[in-house]
Structure formats: C-alpha cells, structure tokens
Amino acid sequence: MLSYSFDFSFLLTTWPAFMRGAWQTILLAGTSIAIGFFVALICAIIRSGKNKLASGLVGVYVEVIRNTPLLVQIFIVYFGLPSIGLRMSAETAAVIALVINTGAYGSEIIRAGIESIAKGQLEAAECLGLNKFQVYWHIILIPAVERVYPALSSQFVLLMLSSSITSQISAQELTAEANLIQSETFRSFEVYLIVAAIYLALSVLFRVVLWAIGEVAFVRRRKLRT
Amino acid sequence: MSVNEAAGTRPRNEAVPGAEPIIVVDSVSKSFGPLQVLHGVSLEIERGTMVAIVGRSGSGKSTLLRCINALEEINGGTIKVCGHMVSMSDRASVKRLRSEVGMVFQSYNLFPHLNVLRNITLALTAVQKKSRADADAIAHKVLGLVGLADKAEAFPEQLSGGQAQRVAIARSLALSPKVLLFDEVTSALDPELTGEVLKVMEDLARDGMTMVLVTHEMAFARRVADIVVFMHQGKVWEAGPPAELFADPKTPELRQFLSSGL
Amino acid sequence: MITFSSTHLIYLIEAARWTLLLSVLAFIGGGILGLVLALGRVSEHKPLRWLSAAYIQIIQGTPLLVVLFLSYFGLSILGLDIPPIAAAGLSLTLYTSAFLGEIWRGCILSVPKTQWEASNCIGLSRAQQYRYVILPQAARIAIPPTVGFMVQIIKNTSITSIIGFVELARAGQIVNNSTFQPFITFVFVAIIYFAMCYPLSLASRHFERKLNVGK
Numbered sequence: 001m002l003s004y005s006f007d008f009s010f011l012l013t014t015w016p017a018f019m020r021g022a023w024q025t026i027l028l029a030g031t032s033i034a035i036g037f038f039v040a041l042i043c044a045i046i047r048s049g050k051n052k053l054a055s056g057l058v059g060v061y062v063e064v065i066r067n068t069p070l071l072v073q074i075f076i077v078y079f080g081l082p083s084i085g086l087r088m089s090a091e092t093a094a095v096i097a098l099v100i101n102t103g104a105y106g107s108e109i110i111r112a113g114i115e116s117i118a119k120g121q122l123e124a125a126e127c128l129g130l131n132k133f134q135v136y137w138h139i140i141l142i143p144a145v146e147r148v149y150p151a152l153s154s155q156f157v158l159l160m161l162s163s164s165i166t167s168q169i170s171a172q173e174l175t176a177e178a179n180l181i182q183s184e185t186f187r188s189f190e191v192y193l194i195v196a197a198i199y200l201a202l203s204v205l206f207r208v209v210l211w212a213i214g215e216v217a218f219v220r221r222r223k224l225r226t
Numbered sequence: 227m228s229v230n231e232a233a234g235t236r237p238r239n240e241a242v243p244g245a246e247p248i249i250v251v252d253s254v255s256k257s258f259g260p261l262q263v264l265h266g267v268s269l270e271i272e273r274g275t276m277v278a279i280v281g282r283s284g285s286g287k288s289t290l291l292r293c294i295n296a297l298e299e300i301n302g303g304t305i306k307v308c309g310h311m312v313s314m315s316d317r318a319s320v321k322r323l324r325s326e327v328g329m330v331f332q333s334y335n336l337f338p339h340l341n342v343l344r345n346i347t348l349a350l351t352a353v354q355k356k357s358r359a360d361a362d363a364i365a366h367k368v369l370g371l372v373g374l375a376d377k378a379e380a381f382p383e384q385l386s387g388g389q390a391q392r393v394a395i396a397r398s399l400a401l402s403p404k405v406l407l408f409d410e411v412t413s414a415l416d417p418e419l420t421g422e423v424l425k426v427m428e429d430l431a432r433d434g435m436t437m438v439l440v441t442h443e444m445a446f447a448r449r450v451a452d453i454v455v456f457m458h459q460g461k462v463w464e465a466g467p468p469a470e471l472f473a474d475p476k477t478p479e480l481r482q483f484l485s486s487g488l
Numbered sequence: 489m490i491t492f493s494s495t496h497l498i499y500l501i502e503a504a505r506w507t508l509l510l511s512v513l514a515f516i517g518g519g520i521l522g523l524v525l526a527l528g529r530v531s532e533h534k535p536l537r538w539l540s541a542a543y544i545q546i547i548q549g550t551p552l553l554v555v556l557f558l559s560y561f562g563l564s565i566l567g568l569d570i571p572p573i574a575a576a577g578l579s580l581t582l583y584t585s586a587f588l589g590e591i592w593r594g595c596i597l598s599v600p601k602t603q604w605e606a607s608n609c610i611g612l613s614r615a616q617q618y619r620y621v622i623l624p625q626a627a628r629i630a631i632p633p634t635v636g637f638m639v640q641i642i643k644n645t646s647i648t649s650i651i652g653f654v655e656l657a658r659a660g661q662i663v664n665n666s667t668f669q670p671f672i673t674f675v676f677v678a679i680i681y682f683a684m685c686y687p688l689s690l691a692s693r694h695f696e697r698k699l700n701v702g703k
C-alpha cells in the first residue's frame with residue numbers, strides 16, 4: 001500500500017474561497033428555509049382543512065416530492081423547466097427546488113402538530129367566544145408549530161446539508177466551491193475533509209440559530225427550562 | 227316537567243319574582259346518528275340559582291350541557307338563554323351566547339402554550355377587545371377570587387389538577403358571564419384536590435352566580451345546590467330541592483341511583 | 489434528432505436495477521453497522537456510548553455528497569483502483585448506519601424500563617436480556633421507521649451518479665445527453681423512483697397504523 005502524506009498547504013491561498021462557499025451555503029439554505037417554512041405552513045393548513053380537492057392536491061404534491069430524489073427534482077427544475085420555456089439562474093433553480101422540498105417535508109411535520117391538538121382545546125376556545133380565525137391562529141397553529149418545532153429544526157438542518165447537491169447544477173455554494181478548489185490543487189481528499197468540517201460547523205451553527213429563534217418565538221420553552 | 231313546579235319550595239337564592247328564567251330548555255331531543263341521547267328534555271333555570279344535574283354515566287348530562295352551550299346541534303325542541311333562542315347555525319346568536327355563558331370542562335382545557343395570565347386574558351383582548359392593561363387587571367382580580375393570585379406567570383403544566391381547574395374557572399369568570407356551566411369539573415381530580423375547587427364554586431354560588439353543574443359529588447349537590455335534577459335515559463326523571471329529592475325519591479330509578487353510592 | 493422513446497425507457501428501467509442493488513447493499517451494510525451503533529449508544533460503557541454518538545453526529549452533520557467524495561478519494565489514495573460501486577456502497581453504508589443507529593436507539597429506549605428490571609429479576613445476562621426481551625420488542629417498534637428510511641436510501645443512491653456510477657439518475661443524464669429532452673427524461677426518471685419508493689412509504693404508514701392499533 002502506498003504511503004500517503006497529507007498536505008493542507010493549499011489552505012493558505014484558498015481559505016477565502018472556502019469562506020465564500022460557506023457564506024453562499026448559508027444564504028442559499030437560509031433563503032430556502034425561510035420561504036420553505038411558509039410554503040410548509042400553508043400546505044399544512046390546506047392539507048388539514050375541509051376542502052377535499054385542495055387537500056388532495058397538496059397530498060399529491062407531498063407524496064411526489066417525498067418519494068423522488070432531490071437531485072432529480074433539481075434536474076427537472078433547472079434542465080427541464082427551460083425546455084418548456086421557464087429559464088432561470090442556477091441559484092434560482094436551487095432555491096426553487098429546495099423550497100419545494102422543504103415545503104413537502106415541513107408540511108407533513110406541521111400537519112402532525114395540527115392533528116395532535118386536542119378537540120377539547122378548540123371547544124374551550126369556542127366557549128370563550130373566540131371566532132374561527134382566532135381559534136385557528138391562537139389555539140391550533142401556534143401551539144402546533146411550537147410542538148413540532150424541534151422536528152422542523154432537524155428537517156431544516158438536513159435541508160442545509162442537502163443543498164450541497166445543488167453543486168451539480170453549479171449553483172454557487174460550498175460544495176461547488178470545493179469542486180473548483182480540488183480541480184486546481186489536486187488535493188481532493190484534503191479538500192473534502194475541510195469541507196466536511198465546515199459543514200459540521202454549519203450544522204452546529206444552524207442548530208444554534210434555529211434554537212435561538214425558537215426561544216424567542218415560544219415563550220413557554222424559555223420559561224419552563226428552569 | 228318544569229323544575230320550578232317540581233321544586234315546590236323556594237330556592238335558597240331568591241329568584242327575581244316574575245322574571246323569565248335565564249335558561250329555558252323546552253322538549254329538546256338530540257341524536258348522534260341512530261342513537262337518541264336526549265328524549266324531550268325540559269328544564270327551566272332561574273337567575274342566581276345553582277342547579278346540579280346528576281345521573282348515571284351515559285344518561286345524557288354532558289350532551290344537555292353542550293346543547294345549552296351550542297356545542298351540539300339539537301334535533302328538536304328549543305333552548306333559550308337570556309331570552310334569546312340558541313341556534314348553532316346562527317352566527318350572531320352563537321356569538322351572543324358566548325358572551326353570556328361560560329363553560330368549565332372536566333379536562334380543564336387550559337391552553338398549554340400560554341401562561342395562566344395569557345390563558346385568562348386571551349379572550350379579553352381578542353374577543354372583548356380590551357387593552358392589555360385592563361385585561362391583566364381583570365385577570366389578577368379573578369385569580370384572586372379563586373385563590374391563585376401568585377400563579378399568574380405559571381404555565382398549565384406547572385399546576386396541580388385543582389389549581390388548573392381553578393384557573394379554568396377564573397378564565398370563564400373573567401368574561402363576566404351570566405351563567406356558568408360545569409361538566410364534572412372535579413371528576414379528574416384526586417379526592418384531596420376536589421375540595422379547593424368545590425369551595426370556589428360554593429363562593430360563586432353565594433355571590434349569586436347562576437350555575438349549572440353536572441356532578442357526582444352528591445354531598446356537595448345536597449348542601450349547595452338549589453335544585454337537583456336527576457337525569458335518566460335521556461330524560462329529566464325527577465327534579466326538586468335537594469332536601470326533598472334525596473329524602474324522598476319518587477321513582478325507583480332515583481332510589482336505586484342514590485343507594486348505589488354514586 | 490433522437491427523441492425519447494421506449495428504448496430509452498427500457499434503458500432507464502434497467503438502470504433502476506442498479507439503484508435497487510445499491511440500496512440493498514447499503515441497507516445490509518448500514519443495518520449491520522447501525523445495529524452496532526445503536527447498541528453502542530445505549531451501552532453501559534461510557535467510551536462506547538461516546539464513540540458511537542460522535543460517529544452519528546459527524547455523519548449526520550455532513551452532506552452525503554461529501555461523504556461520497558471522501559469515500560471515493562479516500563479509497564483511491566489507499567492505492568486501490570476501485571470501481572465506483574465500491575465508493576458508492578461504502579458512503580451509503582456509512583450514511584445509512586448513522587441514521588438507522590439513531591432510529592434504532594430510540595426504539596430500544598422506548599421499551600419500558602420495567603422490562604429490563606423484570607428480565608434482570610429472572611437472572612438473564614445483559615446479552616440475554618437484549619436477545620430475548622429487549623430487541624424483539626424494539627424490533628416491532630422499529631419496523632415503520634426502518635421501512636420509511638428505506639425510501640431515503642433509495643432516493644439517496646441517486647447521488648452516486650455524481651461519481652459516475654450508472655444507476656437510474658446517471659442513466660437519466662445519459663439519455664438526456666442524447667435526446668436533449670431533459671423535461672420528459674427526468675420526469676420519467678422521477679416516475680421510476682416514485683414507483684420504487686411509494687410502496688415503501690405506504691408500507692411504512694401501514695405498519696405504523698398497525699402498531700398504534702396494537703397498543
């Protein structure tokens with residue numbers, strides 16, 4: 001077996017490129033998560049709603065997305081849509097694909113939260129005179145999202161990691177940056193070790209930020225931890 | 227049969243003479259699919275009285291309460307609360323009803339994601355459009371009434387069952403309802419915790435609040451209620467002041483129910 | 489110009505067999521390693537718990553694509569001239585083991601503590617407790633999420649197309665390169681993936697319902 005000597009000297013000149021890549025991944029994933037959350041929320045509302053047709057359509061969307069690979073979804077958006085007249089940049093395609101993906105997974109998570117709200121909660125709120133919209137907002141939606149927030153956060157971290165796949169359509173992000181660097185330095189293994197370390201750091205960062213958002217948004221979480 | 231006719235004697239809380247009863251249930255029937263649960267129930271409840279509904283499990287007590295509060299659609303008969311017809315399909319009437327009737331449930335149904343104060347102020351701000359400061363003041367006042375002034379910042383899961391139920395009562399009280407409905411509010415509580423909840427209810431009765439409660443606490447009903455209504459198989463089987471009803475049950479069903487020790 | 493035809497469709501379906509084969513490899517490899525990890529996570533020995541937790545955290549915190557690159561280039565610096573399927577199989581095994589390890593840990597922990605105590609009282613050794621009491625119960629709980637995770641495995645094999653392993657997604661790219669009809673090509677690719685994944689999703693849900701009814 002050959003002896004292999006590790007060489008990380010390329011970092012001296014390429015670290016800004018890694019940092020740029022990391023920042024681009026933060027932007028790409030952050031945007032997709034923010035938009036994806038609202039898509040998920042709306043889909044969950046429709047899916048658990050009374051309109052059978054709308055709920056069925058959302059169901060089809062969710063199942064199609066959850067049972068096909070993200071890579072293929074990205075190809076359809078980036079290569080497929082232009083052939084039917086919709087042209088876009090790689091980054092836009094990446095965001096669209098990631099949003100569609102998060103929307104599907106997120107909506108199932110939120111829907112589970114909505115369905116876990118006890119009927120007695122709704123009756124109690126009704127008896128207090130809250131109208132339909134108020135009941136939905138205060139008693140169903142907010143507690144539902146609060147309840148599933150940890151699961152949502154995990155899903156969002158997974159999404160950030162999956163965004164590496166968008167390097168395949170040369171969207172600007174960390175893995176694409178790394179592909180470029182390794183083709184210039186030929187230290188492939190070392191380059192991807194560094195990238196792995198950066199992704200690990202990013203997943204910690206995303207966890208911390210999502211946790212902090214939860215602390216601000218959901219008072220009970222903050223109060224009960226004592 | 228009207229409760230008043232059956233009552234014969236004067237309730238301990240003086241009803242306003244000549245005034246219309248605050249709740250009038252007239253030949254109400256209710257079915258769930260093929261199962262008829264209420265068979266022509268009639269009942270009148272005077273202002274300022276406490277009416278206790280007793281009876282076996284499944285006799286339709288909760289259903290009656292839920293019909294009065296428009297949580298269930300009735301299939302026949304009429305219900306009037308504060309002079310207005312109750313109809314689930316009429317939004318305006320339901321809205322008015324909600325402002326007049328409060329309800330407390332066996333399972334408390336506090337909102338787990340809101341602290342005690344917010345549980346109470348939610349409807350004050352969202353429904354009655356009060357300012358946050360006014361709502362908070364009312365909340366603190368009703369919390370004082372149920373003896374939980376120090377729990378405003380607590381979350382429901384930090385409360386004992388008895389405390390949670392008292393918060394639920396305070397939450398209803400805050401909206402200053404004309405009638406309070408209680409559905410087995412002590413049934414989920416450990417025996418040593420029922421006392422604190424019953425005491426709150428007794429205080430309310432003394433202050434003249436109109437209350438309808440479904441209960442298994444016979445001793446309490448006997449001591450505090452003005453009228454006791456015995457329901458059996460979806461009908462008002464017997465009704466009257468507790469002293470008479472308990473001492474001299476007219477029907478074998480009530481006699482059996484009383485002797486079963488429930 | 490060549491247009492998308494039944495020949496292409498047959499080519500895609502044939503490539504899907506490699507997707508399935510790779511999925512099976514990943515499930516077997518990842519399952520064995522995952523069981524070890526799950527037991528490590530609930531072990532009485534702190535270093536074991538710590539090691540398996542660290543492994544799971546690292547793999548779950550790294551994109552599968554990066555694990556794939558590391559497997560691919562890592563194996564090649566070992567001087568092995570290896571076919572892409574080896575790197576593909578290795579990376580998917582690492583990935584699968586981390587997720588199954590974590591899922592199964594949860595299943596083991598959800599067996600009530602009293603089962604441990606009861607089996608301890610009748611004198612079973614720790615290994616016997618696992619073998620006869622804990623794992624059979626944990627396995628029942630594990631079926632729905634495990635079947636559900638198989639869907640993730642199948643979908644994620646698509647990433648191995650990036651190092652040139654010719655499975656369904658790569659076959660789609662090859663077809664597209666000759667037909668220049670990306671939309672129809674990748675829609676068909678998606679349909680074939682769906683046909684493989686959806687039954688598993690349904691099965692997972694079915695088992696979950698059955699489990700809940702049995703409770």
Ligand SMILES: Nc1ncnc2c1ncn2[C@@H]1O[C@H](COP(=O)(O)OP(=O)(O)O)[C@@H](O)[C@H]1O
Binds near residue numbers: 258284285287
């Ligand atoms: N939502 C419902 N759907 C079908 N049946 C119901 C429903 N609610 C109550 N019932 C039935 O109506 C009958 C009376 O119930 P209930 O009013 O809860 O009795 P009680 O409160 O006196 O124990 C019971 O047989 C019960 O099973």
Ligand SMILES: [Mg+2]
Binds near residue numbers: 287410
């Ligand atoms: Mg009842």
